[in-house]
Amino acid sequence: MQKVRDADGSAQTGYRGLLRNHEFAGLFAADVASRIGSQLGKFALAALVYERTRSAALAAVTFAVTYLPGLLGGPVLSTLADRLPRRGLLITCDVVRAVVTALIALLGDHIPLALGLLLLAEFFRVPFGAARTAILADVLPAERFAAGNALVATSQQAVQVIGFAAGGFVVVLVGSPAALGVNALAYAMSAVLLAVFVASRPAPERPAGAARHPILRDTWQGLRIVRDTARMPSLFCLLFLGPTVLATAEGLALPLAADLGLGDQGAGILLAAPPLGSAVGLLVVGRMSAPRRNRLVAPGAVAVGLCVAAAGLAGPAALVVAALLLAGLAMGHVAQLQAAIVGLVPAGARGRVVGLANTALQLGQALALLLAGVIAQATSSRGVLVGAGVAAGMAAVTVVGRDSFGRRGALPEPEIADDLPGGGTVAPRLPGPAGAQPAGTQPADVRPAEAQLAGREVEHRPAG
Structure with a gap:
């Protein structure tokens, strides 16, 4: 990886070097695909709800539903990222969201059912986000985590800026049900990228003799x-x-x-x-x-x-x-x-x-x-x-x-x-800084x- 030197002598690595790490590149591409699909899906479902009901309130509920899982079950659901293999959890969340979103595309005329399915899909977003950040720290060395996380966060901001505008274009072009189908494909693509590029790791280890708690x-x-x-x-x-x-x-x-x-x-x-x-x-x-x-x-x-x-x-x-x-x-x-x-x-x-x-x-x-x-x-x-x-x-x-x-x-x-x-x-x-101790050494205290x-x-x- 190409490195440059700061004035204080610290080495730093460019973003191109990060993308040469195949695991990080796979995580990054999967996260972008997943978020694009999520933004498109929320817009498409809101447009579908408004088209069917002409209710601004129900259209707003579509967006409000996406906040509920994190507020209601965020701390508990995120604990799964410390109890299960993180790569497998990421793939499972994407596969479930792909299936549920495909069902929304097929059953979108039933608005209460569609909103319930959206809520279910959003519950799987919570452990996905926790596992993605946790596994990013497993993939990258400590001194590169900040740069890798910043690159992922930048892509998230870009998706937020572009997503709704692109969502409107796609919905007008192909219609809400087809746009929801694209959302399902995006989740499936994310699952494939994770399966191909990210190495399988066991669940985070517990120290010897530690019991698994509720x-x-x-x-x-x-x-x-x-x-x-x-x-x-x-x-x-x-x-x-x-x-x-x-x-x-x-x-x-x-x-x-x-x-x-x-x-x-x-x-x-x-x-x-x-x-x-x-x-x-x-x-x-x-x-x-x-x-x-x-x-x-x-x-x-x-x-x-x-x-x-x-x-x-x-x-x-x-x-x-x-x-x-x-x-x-x-x-x-x-x-x-x-x-x-x-x-x-x-x-x-x-x-x-x-x-x-x-x-x-x-x-x-x-x-x-x-x-x-x-x-x-x-x-x-x-x-x-x-x-x-x-x-x-x-x-x-x-x-x-x-x-x-x-x-x-x-x-x-x-x-x-x-x-x-x-x-x-x-x-x-x-x-x-985190990771500053030489490998394999610990201070006496x-x-x-x-x-x-x-x-x-x-x-x-x-x-x-």
């Missing part, structure tokens, strides 16, 4: 890991703030566009600006070395909120769009937050922690969309943007000030104590995190 206990253990791992709560807070405040701007795009005299087309521009900026920001930050990414966490987290507030204060429409674009660009710091979270978690708990993060994000975005509209109705769209942006910026300042992000050079790698059944503790390892999940007594020695 799934709810494993889910609770994931919550304990997030709570007790050094700096993890702060990382979750920062990961929550940026997307949530941007969702406020998304929810107010239509009234803000009306206020600016832009109309519906202008609302589309306002909606496209943040994900477009995010795509660029993630690509740029993902290529940086870990120390540089870590130094960007604090200013990036604060800048997202301040840019959203600036969008509320800006006068001309061009400045509003520029502010939202910059808010998306500042979201590039999320590449480091996600890499730090995955690096701090033992391999056998990644699925649960990723699932909890995804659930927190969806909950925050759903609440932001709801509250932004309600408060704007009583005040003004611009006032809500200013208030939400300033509040998010101040919250970010509080979090980064407490944990001093970027001042220590790298995030510590944690040591997870046994399976945290009741009062387990977490002690930080020696400061350094550090035990491998995976070995701590056995549910047995573990000797703790004070660091240093």
Whole structure:
């Protein structure tokens, strides 16, 4: 892989080098196919529901249904990514979604049944997302995870920007049932790519003597890991703030566009600006070395909120769009937050922690969309943007000030104590990025995190 040197001497690898990794290339292509199919399918079903019922409310329900599985069962369903072979779980989820979507295409005239099938398909999206992120950390070395995850996240932003426009074109061209059939084929293609390119691995190992617990206990253990791992709560807070405040701007795009005299087309521009900026920001930050990414966490987290507030204060429409674009660009710091979270978690708990993060994000975005509209109705769209942006910026300042992000050079790698059944503790390892220890070595006062999940007594020695 082609490497260049940063000013601080850290080696970094270009994105072309990532795509030469056949497993990553297969995961990446499968994720793109799956997301394109999902976006197309949601649009096609919403169009079909509206065509059959002429009910705007039912058409909106079609999109709302996609949020329910993550909110209702996200933490529990994500635990499957730590209990089952991840490649097999990914393929199973795609195959089930392909079959269910094909049934929707055939039975679309029965609207309640079609919505129920959509809900079923979306439940399988939850463990798919957790397993994809967890297996990405298995496929890529620790120092390349941030770049790989940033590339995947960039493709997701691109699909979000392009997907609905392309969905409308496809639906007009071939009709909603055929578009749903294309969605089913996309899921099937994703399953084939995963089967061909991704190596088979066993389920995440449990330490010798560890018993398999009920799934709810494993889910609770994931919550304990997030709570007790050094700096993890702060990382979750920062990961929550940026997307949530941007969702406020998304929810107010239509009234803000009306206020600016832009109309519906202008609302589309306002909606496209943040994900477009995010795509660029993630690509740029993902290529940086870990120390540089870590130094960007604090200013990036604060800048997202301040840019959203600036969008509320800006006068001309061009400045509003520029502010939202910059808010998306500042979201590039999320590449480091996600890499730090995955690096701090033992391999056998990644699925649960990723699932909890995804659930927190969806909950925050759903609440932001709801509250932004309600408060704007009583005040003004611009006032809500200013208030939400300033509040998010101040919250970010509080979090980064407490944990001093970027001042220590790298995030510590944690040591997870046994399976945290009741009062387990977490002690930080020696400061350094995830994966920084030479292969096959451990400091005398550090035990491998995976070995701590056995549910047995573990000797703790004070660091240093």
